[in-house]
Amino acid sequence: MLILETIAEIRDFVSKERAGGRAVGFVPTMGYLHEGHLSLVRRAQEECGPVVVSIFVNPLQFGPKEDFSVYPRDLERDSRLLEECGVDALFHPPGEEMYPGRHRTIVEVGGITGCLCGTSRPGHFQGVATVVTKLLNIVQPHRAYFGQKDAQQVLVIKKMVEDLNIPVEIVTVPTAREADGLAMSSRNVYLTPEQRAAAPILNKSLREAAGAVSKGERDVKKLVAMVSSGINGVEGASIDYVEVRSLPDLEEMEILEVPALMALAVRFGNTRLIDNIILGE
């Protein structure tokens, strides 16, 4: 596996692959890889020729009080995992390669970033949209892979790619989960053993809501109350939001129209976890 740190090197690698007629797959990550990331890689390998993975903890998408400086990093372990998966190239740029000098340009997707995680993390999706635009322009892949775990992020990126005519296909991959249903996340390592034991309530209550929908429930307030009371019944869990929103415009609704997104963010101590389910699928 090539490990490349400069934009010139990764562009050189990809342009040779493209010139050879091969479709390039791309999995952008912030590292500290888990099975969720690897499921994106495997999907890319099924659908593409060479697969490029990037690891870059993007300062632009963290708020001033968020966990940028302590976000978990382990390049050695990440490289080994990607090498074992058969990834062709790892792009791991230093900060000054991505943001040299004075960065002035942002990409902003309006409307769908002003709710859910956009409310609790102002500026987060602007940082995501900007760095993903940069990475897509740098790597120039045919397809890029994102996890459904970050449901709002996927909607934002798909809308951005559509609006800006970025020549790439965005592929969404189902959320990878632990055996007990907890969505895999690099932030799960922050959880204490007690919090880890409690955290599967997120997926469990979302599945209960989906079950109620399949039995005919259409009252959004009731669905939200069902999930909220499940989570509130667990020691140490503090709800940031539990919401049902339309797809793909993330509009509020009172009477459920399916398919819809039910998404939540919940804090266990300082650790904020997110999860979601598509209702009516």
Place this chain on the structure above:
Amino acid sequence: MLILETIAEIRDFVSKERAGGRAVGFVPTMGYLHEGHLSLVRRAQEECGPVVVSIFVNPLQFGPKEDFSVYPRDLERDSRLLEECGVDALFHPPGEEMYPGRHRTIVEVGGITGCLCGTSRPGHFQGVATVVTKLLNIVQPHRAYFGQKDAQQVLVIKKMVEDLNIPVEIVTVPTAREADGLAMSSRNVYLTPEQRAAAPILNKSLREAAGAVSKGERDVKKLVAMVSSGINGVEGASIDYVEVRSLPDLEEMEILEVPALMALAVRFGNTRLIDNIILGE
């Protein structure tokens, strides 16, 4: 010359040219072509293989009280001029091809858009940055050509391309001028004969300022006063701004540091004209 209206067609044309190893040149315009546009085309032809010109009057870069609906359009004449120049493809998308459905995404270049034309035309450079990003992603040229007449626009686009890692080279071409020095502009057709006769004062006073600089003048206030009084001495001219700013960051200065941009916008009746000169070149 091919005349193409859809994104799929122009992409198909360019990807075949790229696959054949040819460098594609691109000249984005809003049409109503004049010698300034044609000088961009000729420069592109010198440096590239096939040249693509786009004509699209972009609603996003006009303010609600600006001249979008009456902006001059003459596709028949424009096509003939481009054909005569030997342009390979004209991309002329309808509005709904560029902005289908609900457009949500904007590209914003901070700092350097908050002065000069950015002050009098709020949102203008956001509209420019967004449509140029779209056009560059659609056409995917090797080089794109812009006129120095829109000096701030060129700085904004260069910074955007650098910050977002857009894989294109931006080439700036000197301002094309009428024999009496008036910068060519599609908006010159709005001028009455009296206004047209008065308008060369813009270039004349800028050249006087540049002459004073070459003789040692470094007091920015004096340079601005010199240009302003020249323009104010002309019947019917109303100054929007006359400013000296640093390059490429467009910062204000009191003591001239060269090279610097001296730029102005002046109204003749309802017609707003811009021009600029690089001091100390």
